[in-house]
Amino acid sequence: MKHVLVTHADEPLGRRIIKRLFYDANVTSIFALGDGPAPHTFDRFLSGATPRLSYARVDLAKHRPMNDLFHSTRVRDAEIDTAIFVPRHGAPASPSDPLVAGLSERTAEARLLLQQCLESQTICNLVALGSAFVYRLPPGNANRLHEDSELDLDPDVSPEIRSWIDCDMIFHGEVHNDRLRVALLRLPTVVASGGYVYLNPFMGERAGWRVRSLGYDPICALVSDKDVARATQAAVHSTVSGIYNVAGIEVVPLSVLAGWTGRHSVSLPGVLLSALDRAARLLGREAVVPSLERLRYGFTLDTRRAEQELGFHPAHRVGLARAGDGTLRLETAGI
Amino acid sequence: MTTSDWHPHARGNENPALGRDPFAEEVSIDPYLERLATLRQSEAPELRKQVESDSRPRPDWAQRTVKKPPAARSRRARTPTVGEVVIPEPSGWVDRWLGEDVRRRLETLGYMVEGETPYDRFGFSPDVARNAFPWFQALYRHYFRVRSEGHEHLPAEGAAVIAGNHAGLLPFDAAMGVLDILQHTDPPRLARAIVDRWAGSLPWINIFYARVGQVVGTRENFADLLDDEQLVMVFPEGMDGIRKTITQRYRLQHFHVGFVEQALRAQVPIIPVAFVGSDDQTPILYNVKPLAKRLGLPVAPITPTFPWLGPLGLLPYPVAYKIVYGEPLNFHQRFGPESANDSRLVRYLANQVRRSVQLLLDRNRS
Numbered sequence: 001m002k003h004v005l006v007t008h009a010d011e012p013l014g015r016r017i018i019k020r021l022f023y024d025a026n027v028t029s030i031f032a033l034g035d036g037p038a039p040h041t042f043d044r045f046l047s048g049a050t051p052r053l054s055y056a057r058v059d060l061a062k063h064r065p066m067n068d069l070f071h072s073t074r075v076r077d078a079e080i081d082t083a084i085f086v087p088r089h090g091a092p093a094s095p096s097d098p099l100v101a102g103l104s105e106r107t108a109e110a111r112l113l114l115q116q117c118l119e120s121q122t123i124c125n126l127v128a129l130g131s132a133f134v135y136r137l138p139p140g141n142a143n144r145l146h147e148d149s150e151l152d153l154d155p156d157v158s159p160e161i162r163s164w165i166d167c168d169m170i171f172h173g174e175v176h177n178d179r180l181r182v183a184l185l186r187l188p189t190v191v192a193s194g195g196y197v198y199l200n201p202f203m204g205e206r207a208g209w210r211v212r213s214l215g216y217d218p219i220c221a222l223v224s225d226k227d228v229a230r231a232t233q234a235a236v237h238s239t240v241s242g243i244y245n246v247a248g249i250e251v252v253p254l255s256v257l258a259g260w261t262g263r264h265s266v267s268l269p270g271v272l273l274s275a276l277d278r279a280a281r282l283l284g285r286e287a288v289v290p291s292l293e294r295l296r297y298g299f300t301l302d303t304r305r306a307e308q309e310l311g312f313h314p315a316h317r318v319g320l321a322r323a324g325d326g327t328l329r330l331e332t333a334g335i
Numbered sequence: 336m337t338t339s340d341w342h343p344h345a346r347g348n349e350n351p352a353l354g355r356d357p358f359a360e361e362v363s364i365d366p367y368l369e370r371l372a373t374l375r376q377s378e379a380p381e382l383r384k385q386v387e388s389d390s391r392p393r394p395d396w397a398q399r400t401v402k403k404p405p406a407a408r409s410r411r412a413r414t415p416t417v418g419e420v421v422i423p424e425p426s427g428w429v430d431r432w433l434g435e436d437v438r439r440r441l442e443t444l445g446y447m448v449e450g451e452t453p454y455d456r457f458g459f460s461p462d463v464a465r466n467a468f469p470w471f472q473a474l475y476r477h478y479f480r481v482r483s484e485g486h487e488h489l490p491a492e493g494a495a496v497i498a499g500n501h502a503g504l505l506p507f508d509a510a511m512g513v514l515d516i517l518q519h520t521d522p523p524r525l526a527r528a529i530v531d532r533w534a535g536s537l538p539w540i541n542i543f544y545a546r547v548g549q550v551v552g553t554r555e556n557f558a559d560l561l562d563d564e565q566l567v568m569v570f571p572e573g574m575d576g577i578r579k580t581i582t583q584r585y586r587l588q589h590f591h592v593g594f595v596e597q598a599l600r601a602q603v604p605i606i607p608v609a610f611v612g613s614d615d616q617t618p619i620l621y622n623v624k625p626l627a628k629r630l631g632l633p634v635a636p637i638t639p640t641f642p643w644l645g646p647l648g649l650l651p652y653p654v655a656y657k658i659v660y661g662e663p664l665n666f667h668q669r670f671g672p673e674s675a676n677d678s679r680l681v682r683y684l685a686n687q688v689r690r691s692v693q694l695l696l697d698r699n700r701s
Binding site for chain 2: 138139140141142143144145146149214215216217219221249250251252253256296297298300302
């Protein structure tokens with residue numbers, strides 16, 4: 001029986017994972033952490049005399065609140081044995097916030113959670129969700145990548161990608177820890193019914209125009225948010241540690257993904273994109289594109305290790321379907 | 336197969352392009368291995384010591400042979416035979432021109448992607464391939480007038496590496512090879528041609544290549560294709576092949592060895608293939624190397640028509656193609672997957688493939 005802690009439970013991926021674990025008979029209690037108030041979807045989980053779900057607001061990137069939380073009676077009584085690191089989706093609410101100890105918010109959160117897990121007497125499992133955009137991409141419309149493929153350690157990589165790589169390496173460093181079992185799941189673009197896209201640096205939550213590199217249409221590996229929850233559940237119950245690529249069956253070009261999710265995209269020459277990026281940096285603005293290379297070269301993931309060791313097989317298809325209002329939009333459906 | 340089969344003189348060739356086979360006196364390749372073992376133990380102890388004491392971490396692909404991952408669970412449906420495919424009535428002159436047999440074969444392209452997805456994991460799109468096919472079929476039938484033989488050596492199922500010569504600036508040899516294999520196998524098979532990384536960085540071209548089934552040649556991609564039991568077409572000369580000048584026509588350049596490593600790791604045969612005609616399609620008189628280097632191009636050619644006619648000068652001449660498939664080289668029956676880490680053996684086997692392709696070329700040029 002598991003007692004699980006989930007970070008960023010108020011965000012879409014976190015909510016999906018909480019829902020999945022709530023109906024898991026082998027999970028006794030769930031301790032959810034989030035930035036904001038408890039989502040309304042948790043109301044039914046939080047009701048009752050002794051609810052299986054507890055929710056707490058905490059700034060995961062700050063040392064003091066995290067320390068206080070993990071040393072509180074409430075958490076100690078919960079006897080948490082498994083922590084799930086769900087990363088923040090997209091940029092922080094106010095990008096101008098100062099960095100935490102020189103690190104991005106996401107990296108600071110990963111570091112603090114790992115530190116608390118290592119210090120905790122009860123936590124012996126850590127499941128972390130990472131991004132597959134950490135890999136170095138050789139030229140090519142589609143590159144098949146496995147877990148041992150090279151990471152992009154280029155010092156000029158954009159801060160967004162850098163934060164993913166930093167998180168990845170923080171967890172990777174503890175994969176062989178004897179006391180704490182660490183399973184790191186590298187996820188490609190996560191999609192959800194209704195055309196929502198998560199963990200893709202080019203397709204954040206904000207609406208608006210997206211830029212693409214003229215003459216390139218990289219292949220994007222997709223995974224449904226429901227499959228992410230299933231993979232997380234499988235990692236929680238497994239006894240193995242390591243890094244696992246998790247992806248669905250479908251792959252689509254970036255232009256098709258933009259069309260399916262209702263995002264308008266415009267293709268610009270690479271020279272112009274580089275010039276715009278340079279100008280934005282000079283003006284102290286956010287980069288126009290997180291990574292020109294990733295706008296050009298696509299990847300798909302070799303998921304055999306997750307299939308063999310975690311027993312995870314994608315069970316949801318991603319495609320276009322007609323919604324109730326008659327519009328075609330991205331939907332995920334069970335196979 | 337004996338080394339005398341490899342030796343150009345053994346077939347009465349007057350002008351062997353590759354010179355004399357140093358192992359021609361031997362009756363099999365076993366003596367080579369004996370020599371290799373002897374060399375390791377006695378002739379070069381220092382070298383051996385140096386290699387054995389090398390504690391540098393080996394690249395992960397070299398380690399992969401130790402524990403080969405089981406084959407991926409294939410999500411592709413079985414490709415039906417030509418007779419099993421049901422096609423609609425021809426709807427236009429293009430359909431009638433293609434003919435029923437070709438249309439049936441094109442219909443099977445849809446079975447070559449996983450499930451019902453519109454793209455496979457390397458970006459191949461059956462719809463795009465079907466639309467592009469008639470254009471290349473016109474080149475196949477009327478422009479290059481392709482003749483081919485040796486189809487019995489192409490496996491009906493299972494993975495194999497098809498290694499051939501490469502020439503002619505633009506890779507029409509690969510396109511004709513893919514079309515030829517699709518039209519002479521039953522169930523139809525789509526050979527996945529491995530393209531240079533440079534091609535993967537070219538705007539628009541990278542998209543087109545991926546959509547018609549070509550794959551950028553990284554080790555992971557190559558291994559994954561073989562694991563998925565696909566036919567992989569490779570041109571081991573690489574860029575050296577396409578920048579051959581007219582004086583080097585039909586003389587194979589240095590072969591890269593990665594394809595032999597991958598074939599040994601996946602334990603699949605290598606089928607040599609000769610493309611006769613591709614060396615004549617765009618004869619390069621001179622390669623302006625400094626200009627190519629400055630422009631970041633693999634070649635800056637001067638041909639009888641380029642740059643005099645502008646980009647049109649790069650178009651190939653309407654030479655007749657002849658594609659000849661040789662007998663499969665079943666190195667995997669003799670050498671296990673761990674042999675892929677033996678660089679000298681891999682180099683030797685790559686040279687054997689090179690000789691085999693050269694022999695096919697020399698025999699069929701006339």
